[in-house]
Amino acid sequence: MTAASQQITKSSKAKRKAKGEFEPRIVAFCCNWCSYAGADLAGTSRMQMPPNARIIRVNCTGRINVSFILDALHQGADGVLISGCHPGDCHYTSGNLKMQGRFTLLRHLVKEAGLHPDRVHLQWASAAEGDVFTQGITAMVERIKKIGPNKVKER
Amino acid sequence: MTEEKTVKIAPVTRLEGHGELTLKIGVDGKVKDVQFNVSSTRFFEKFLEGRFGEEAVRIAPRICGICPEPHHLASTKAVEAAWRITPPPAAVKLRRLLINAKQFSSHAIHFFALAAPDFLAGPLGDPAKRNVVAIIKALPDVGKMALQMMQFGQDLCAAVGGKAIHPVTSIPGGIMHPFSEEKRDEYLKRSEDALEWTTATVDLAKKVVQDYWDPITKLAIVPTYYLGMHNNGKHEIYDGKLRVMDPDGKIVADFKPKDYRKYYGEYVANHSYATHVYYKPEGYPKGIWRANTLARCNVVDEMTTPLAQEALKEMRDALGRPIHATFAYHWARIIELVQSLEEIVGLLKDPDIVSADIKLADVAPRKGDGVGCVEAPRGTLIHHYWTDERGIITRANMIVATNNNIAGLEKSLLTTARQIFEDNALDDLKLPEPMI
Amino acid sequence: MAKRIALAQLSSCWGCDQSLVDLHLGLLDVLPKLDIVFWPTVVDYKLADLEALPNRSVHIGMVEGSCRTKEDLHLLKVMREKCKTLVAWGSCSIFGGVQGLANQWDLKELLERKFIQAETVTDPRIPDENMPGFTEHITPNPQIVECDVLLPGCPPTSENTLDALTALLTNKPFDLPTKTVCDQCPMERKEKHIKKFKRNYEGNIEAGKCILDQGYLCLGFATMGLCGAQCPSVTTPCKGCFGPTPIMSDHGAKIISALGAVAEMEPEELKGSFPDPIGSFYFTDYAASYLSKMRGKERGQEH
Ligand code: SF4
Ligand code: SF4
Numbered sequence: 001m002t003a004a005s006q007q008i009t010k011s012s013k014a015k016r017k018a019k020g021e022f023e024p025r026i027v028a029f030c031c032n033w034c035s036y037a038g039a040d041l042a043g044t045s046r047m048q049m050p051p052n053a054r055i056i057r058v059n060c061t062g063r064i065n066v067s068f069i070l071d072a073l074h075q076g077a078d079g080v081l082i083s084g085c086h087p088g089d090c091h092y093t094s095g096n097l098k099m100q101g102r103f104t105l106l107r108h109l110v111k112e113a114g115l116h117p118d119r120v121h122l123q124w125a126s127a128a129e130g131d132v133f134t135q136g137i138t139a140m141v142e143r144i145k146k147i148g149p150n151k152v153k154e155r
Numbered sequence: 156m157t158e159e160k161t162v163k164i165a166p167v168t169r170l171e172g173h174g175e176l177t178l179k180i181g182v183d184g185k186v187k188d189v190q191f192n193v194s195s196t197r198f199f200e201k202f203l204e205g206r207f208g209e210e211a212v213r214i215a216p217r218i219c220g221i222c223p224e225p226h227h228l229a230s231t232k233a234v235e236a237a238w239r240i241t242p243p244p245a246a247v248k249l250r251r252l253l254i255n256a257k258q259f260s261s262h263a264i265h266f267f268a269l270a271a272p273d274f275l276a277g278p279l280g281d282p283a284k285r286n287v288v289a290i291i292k293a294l295p296d297v298g299k300m301a302l303q304m305m306q307f308g309q310d311l312c313a314a315v316g317g318k319a320i321h322p323v324t325s326i327p328g329g330i331m332h333p334f335s336e337e338k339r340d341e342y343l344k345r346s347e348d349a350l351e352w353t354t355a356t357v358d359l360a361k362k363v364v365q366d367y368w369d370p371i372t373k374l375a376i377v378p379t380y381y382l383g384m385h386n387n388g389k390h391e392i393y394d395g396k397l398r399v400m401d402p403d404g405k406i407v408a409d410f411k412p413k414d415y416r417k418y419y420g421e422y423v424a425n426h427s428y429a430t431h432v433y434y435k436p437e438g439y440p441k442g443i444w445r446a447n448t449l450a451r452c453n454v455v456d457e458m459t460t461p462l463a464q465e466a467l468k469e470m471r472d473a474l475g476r477p478i479h480a481t482f483a484y485h486w487a488r489i490i491e492l493v494q495s496l497e498e499i500v501g502l503l504k505d506p507d508i509v510s511a512d513i514k515l516a517d518v519a520p521r522k523g524d525g526v527g528c529v530e531a532p533r534g535t536l537i538h539h540y541w542t543d544e545r546g547i548i549t550r551a552n553m554i555v556a557t558n559n560n561i562a563g564l565e566k567s568l569l570t571t572a573r574q575i576f577e578d579n580a581l582d583d584l585k586l587p588e589p590m591i
Numbered sequence: 592m593a594k595r596i597a598l599a600q601l602s603s604c605w606g607c608d609q610s611l612v613d614l615h616l617g618l619l620d621v622l623p624k625l626d627i628v629f630w631p632t633v634v635d636y637k638l639a640d641l642e643a644l645p646n647r648s649v650h651i652g653m654v655e656g657s658c659r660t661k662e663d664l665h666l667l668k669v670m671r672e673k674c675k676t677l678v679a680w681g682s683c684s685i686f687g688g689v690q691g692l693a694n695q696w697d698l699k700e701l702l703e704r705k706f707i708q709a710e711t712v713t714d715p716r717i718p719d720e721n722m723p724g725f726t727e728h729i730t731p732n733p734q735i736v737e738c739d740v741l742l743p744g745c746p747p748t749s750e751n752t753l754d755a756l757t758a759l760l761t762n763k764p765f766d767l768p769t770k771t772v773c774d775q776c777p778m779e780r781k782e783k784h785i786k787k788f789k790r791n792y793e794g795n796i797e798a799g800k801c802i803l804d805q806g807y808l809c810l811g812f813a814t815m816g817l818c819g820a821q822c823p824s825v826t827t828p829c830k831g832c833f834g835p836t837p838i839m840s841d842h843g844a845k846i847i848s849a850l851g852a853v854a855e856m857e858p859e860e861l862k863g864s865f866p867d868p869i870g871s872f873y874f875t876d877y878a879a880s881y882l883s884k885m886r887g888k889e890r891g892q893e894h
C-alpha cells in the first residue's frame with residue numbers, strides 16, 4: 001500500500017470527495033409492488049446501503065417511459081437502475097416482461113451510442129427481498145465506480 | 156493595381172451545393188488562380204457504416220434532394236451487386252422510368268431556373284432580374300411552361316418512387332409497389348403535353364444558340380477528358396459500361412463500373428471539401444475529366460431515340476466531336492431532355508410497366524462488395540458498398556456526379572476569367588439584347 | 592404588401608428547397624406575396640447582401656440544413672439576427688437530419704474516412720485553404736438559436752411548406768399535430784402479434800394491410816403525421832423522417848417502448864432483430880436524441 005492510499009482509508013466521505021474519489025449518482029426506478037416495498041424494508045431494517053441512489057417509485061416497470069431513463073443519463077446520472085418484480089410476479093401480469101424486452105434494446109442502444117452499457121441495469125427483487133435490493137444497489141455502485149463518472153456532468 | 160487581389164464570390168448562386176469562388180488577380184492584373192471552394196460535406200461514406208443494406212437505399216437519396224433518384228438506384232444496385240441478386244426485368248423497367256422522369260425534370264429545371272436567366276436577362280443583367288422568378292414575371296408563358304415541365308417529371312417520379320424527393324420504392328430485389336394501369340394511362344396522356352412543351356423548349360434553345368453563337372464558340376473552350384455511360388455505343392443512364400474520351404476524341408478506356416478504381420482518381424484539392432475526380436492513368440491535372448450532359452453526348456456514338464438522335468447530329472454538325480465548348484452543356488442538356496421524354500413514352504407503352512412481377516421474395520444477404528453505377532443528370536454516379544454476411548454495410552465509397560466536374564469547372568472558370576479580365580473578351584463579343 | 596423573405600441553406604441536400612419549388616404552378620400564387628431578399632439557389636444575392644440588411648428587417652427566414660461547418664453556424668446566426676420569424680425548415684434543421692447519424696463518430700474519424708482512407712483518393716489531406724472548418728458534432732438548430740416555427744419533414748411536402756408560409760403571411764399560428772402517420776394511413780390495422788421482425792426485402796408486403804402488423808418495422812406510430820402516410824401508401828415502411836410528435840421527447844425511446852409492448856419475442860431475439868438501433872430508430876433525428884446530446888456535451892460542441 002502506498003502512503004497516499006493509506007490516507008484515504010482513514011478519511012471520511014467528505015474527505016474522499018475532496019480527494020476526488022468518485023461517488024456515483026444512481027437513479028433507481030423501483031416498482032411500487034415489489035421493489036419499492038423491498039427498498040422500504042431495507043430502510044426499516046437498517047440494512048447497509050450506499051447513499052448514492054435516488055429512488056423513484058413507479059407503478060410497474062412496464063410503465064417506465066424509456067425516455068425518462070435516457071433523460072436521467074442526459075441530466076448527469078452516472079447510472080440508472082431499474083428494479084421490478086420477478087418474472088411471473090408482476091402485479092399487471094407482464095409489465096416487467098415488456099420492460100425486459102425494452103431494456104435489452106435500450107442497453108444495446110446505449111452501447112451503440114458509445115456509452116458503457118452497464119450504466120443501465122435491470123434487476124428483480126420482491127417485497128420480501130430487502131437484502132436483494134440493497135445488494136443490487138451496492139453492486140450497481142461498484143459497477144459504475146469501475147466505469148467512472150458520466151462525462152456529461154463534467155462540463 | 157499595386158497588390159495581389161483576391162475576389163471572393165459567396166455563395167455561388169443558382170447552383171446546388173455549397174460553393175464559393177475565389178479569384179486571385181496578380182499585381183500585373185493577370186488572373187493567377189481560380190478556386191471553386193465547395194464548403195460543405197456531410198460524411199455519408201462514414202455514417203452508412205453499420206446500417207442495413209436495404210436502409211442505405213433510404214439514406215442515400217439524402218445526398219442530393221435535387222437528384223435523389225439516381226442515388227436511390229445506384230445504392231440499390233450496389234447492394235444487389237454485393238448480394239449477387241438480379242431484380243426481375245419489369246422492376247428494371249420501372250427503375251428506368253424513374254431515372255428518366257428525374258432526368259426530364261432535372262434538365263428542365265436546370266435549363267429554365269439555373270441557366271436561362273443568363274440568356275433571357277443577359278449575363279450582365281441586374282441580379283434582381285436575372286433569376287427564374289423574374290422570368291416568370293416578365294415572360295409568363297415561358298415561365299408557366301417551365302413549371303409544367305418540371306411538374307410532369309416530378310409527378311412521374313412520385314408516381315413510381317412514392318415520393319419525388321427521396322423516393323422509397325426501390326429495394327434490393329426489385330420495386331416495392333406496382334405501377335397501376337390508371338397511372339400509366341394518366342401519364343401517357345400527360346406526356347402528350349410534355350412533348351409539346353419539349354418541342355417548344357427545343358425551339359427556344361435553338362434561338363438561344365443562334366443569339367449566343369459568338370460566346371458559345373469563343374468563351375470557355377476547355378479541352379478535357381470526358382466520362383460517360385454507354386450501352387453498345389448508345390447513350391445510357393441506368394446500366395452500362397463507362398467510356399473515357401481524351402481531349403482529341405479518342406476513346407481511351409471502356410470498362411465495367413465495378414472496375415472503376417483502376418480509372419478513377421480522387422484528387423483532394425486543399426481548397427475544396429469536394430474532391431476532384433480525374434482519369435487516373437493520366438494523373439492530375441492532366442487527366443481532368445468532365446461528366447454530365449455534354450460529356451455523355453461526346454462519348455456515345457448515338458442516342459437511343461429518333462428525335463434525340465437527330466438533335467445530337469445537329470449539334471455535332473455544328474460543333475464537331477468532341478465538343479469542348481462549356482456553353483454547349485446547355486445544348487446537350489436539351490438533347491437529353493428530348494431523349495428522356497421519348498424513353499418515358501416508350502416505357503409507358505411497354506406492357507411490362509404495369510406488371511406485378513417486380514420483386515424477388517427470396518433475397519438473401521451475403522458478404523461481399525458491389526458497385527452501383529448510374530448516370531445522374533449532372534454526371535456519372537458510383538456507390539460502392541461492402542457488406543457482411545447479415546447484409547450490414549461495413550464500408551462505403553461514393554463518387555458523386557458533381558465531383559467529376561469540379562476540376563473541369565475550375566479550368567473553365569480560369570479560362571473564362573482570363574478571357575474576360577485579361578483579353579477584355581466581353582468587349583468584342585456579340586451579345587443579343589436581353590429579352591427581359 | 593409583399594413580405595420580405597430569406598431562404599438559407601446550411602449543410603443539406605437542398606430537398607426542402609426543391610420541395611418548395613415543387614409547388615410548380617402553385618408558385619405563381621405564392622411568389623407575388625413574397626419579396627425575396629436572399630435565396631442562393633434561385634436568386635443572385637450574396638451573403639454580404641444579407642449581412643448588410645438591418646436587424647429584424649426580414650419578415651420570414653427559412654433555414655434548411657444543419658450546422659456541419661462553421662460557416663453554417665455563422666449563416667444561422669445571421670439569419671436569426673435579420674429575421675423576425677425564423678422557421679426551422681425540414682428535419683435537418685429541426686433534428687439535425689440524416690447527417691446527424693455521423694454523431695456516432697468523432698469528427699477525426701469522419702475526416703479520415705473521407706479525405707485520407709477513401710479507396711480512390713490519390714493524395715490524402717484534409718483541405719484547409721479558404722475552407723470554413725467543421726463543427727465537432729451536429730447540433731439541431733433550435734438548440735443553437737431560437738426558432739419560432741418548426742416545420743419537420745425530409746423534406747416537408749410542398750403542401751406542408753405552403754401551409755406554413757400561408758399561416759405566416761396571414762399572421763396565423765402554425766402548430767404541429769400530435770397525431771401520427773398511422774392516423775393518416777389507409778392500411779387496415781389488426782391486433783398486433785409480432786413473432787418475428789422481417790427485413791424490408793424479405794417476402795412481399797401485402798398491400799392494404801398494416802405493415803407493422805405484417806412484421807416489418809413501420810415507424811408510423813412514432814412519427815408525426817404530416818406527410819399523408821406517403822411511404823405506407825406505396826407498401827413501403829415509414830422510416831420516421833418527420834421525427835417524433837411534439838409530445839414524444841425522444842424518437843428511439845418511443846419506438847423501443849412500443850416494440851417492448853407488441854413484440855412477442857424473447858428479449859435477445861428482439862435485440863438481434865435490430866443490430867443498428869441508431870440507424871433504425873433515429874433516421875433523421877439522432878442529433879436530437881438524449882444520447883447524441885450527451886456525446887455533444889462530451890465533445891464540447893461550439894456554438
Ligand atoms: S430535411 Fe431532408 S430534404 Fe430537407 S435538406 Fe435535410 S436531407 Fe434534404
Ligand atoms: S404502422 Fe405503418 S402501415 Fe401500420 S398503420 Fe401505422 S403507418 Fe400504416
Ligand code: SF4
Pocket residue numbers: 745772811814818819820821822823828829830831832833834
Ligand atoms: S411515411 Fe414516414 S418515412 Fe415516409 S415520408 Fe412520411 S414520415 Fe417520412
Ligand code: FES
Pocket residue numbers: 031032033034035059060061062084085089090091092093094095096
Ligand atoms: S408490478 Fe412490479 S414490475 Fe410490474
